[in-house]
Amino acid sequence: MNDISTIESMRECAIRRAIGPTILLGSGTYFDFEDPENSDITIEDVAYGLAFEGRNSGQSYSRILRKRVFYSVAEHCVRMSVAVPEHLALQALMHEAGEAVCGDMNAPLKSLNPSFREVEKRCEAAILKKFGITITDPVEIKRADLRMLATERRDLLPWMGERWGIDDHEVSPYDFEIIPWTQDVAAEAFLARYAFLTGRV
Template identity: 45%
Template sequence: MRPEILTATGVYFSLVRPDPDDIRIEDIAHALANTCRFAGHCQPFYSVAEHSVRVALCSRVPSWLKFDALMHDAAEAYLGDIPTPLKRLVPEFREVERRIEDAIEARFGCHQIHHELVKAADLALLATERRDLMPAADNGEWEVTLSGIDPLPARITPCRPAPRRGCSSRRSKNTPRSISSPVREGDCMKKLTFTLPYPCCCQTGAVCPPTARRPRPQSRKSA
């Protein structure tokens, strides 16, 4: 059996040799909108797509970095939301994840998904999600991970996992320049992709040209 999965758009995607040409923003939006954060243990349902959009819209993320922030968990569209403690128990998983992240970066030109500002916004959202969406519990892994991290002031009211089918991924005259929260998950993730700065190959079908305002990619550090 080949290590492949069939995506929502009918593409067979290899987990061993991921091809950037097989990556579709529609697949990422659809899968993440239907993938619950925290292995499904949050209350109520809260999708990875909504988390990704909230990170991208966070005021701590500068405009030139928002597309990368939107895509920081895009590999989970193909791997699922694996709890971090399980990742630590299976070191080989990180290598599979890295290959898929590299393919996503090559497809969309987002080379800053591990930027420190994205990580800072991600942790702020994590602290907020812990406060608003998870049950109360005694000290544990959460307190270690979130030590010194303050949640955002606004409380999270999750959306429902209902991205609309057949939504055009092309930008139209009526596409808003900004999207207010709460977001419409998969549909909103696709729309936001086409309104953020630095249009990439997901919009043009071509290789992303270099952009003077986008900082040079930093070297990847092993997790």
């Protein structure tokens, strides 16, 4: 390949990364939704992406504080990682990794968008693989996620006791109460928990 061909090839690659189905991450790298397996992403990208992503479509209302609040996906993950058995803690911390790049589409809307679910699952799998994480017990992780939702419904939504789909699973809320952290606190807590669980303290 001659110099002109090399330059053209590099230019085409740069254009694709800038205007293709990609996003620019806080670390300065591009994440490609058509090629997540070969996209660079750092643990900081994951932590801050999740910390600035609101659970409940931003519709959280604190029963304890009696006001609207911001509650992040990162905090959800940190709290869940502490609640599960130790051997599942890292898996619980990273179980929403795909949302760091895909956002947190709420479950009712996601059920109407199977193609989005496919993209999110592929991105999640690619990110988990990059960090060497395998979900070894998806049933237990799902159960813990449902218990987190029950806890969040109790503490962070103006819930009046209506029956939800999660009630079919007979899960109970966790004992702790949630008073949400700020985005920066959630991101730092996520990074600290990751460092602790991976021995990178």
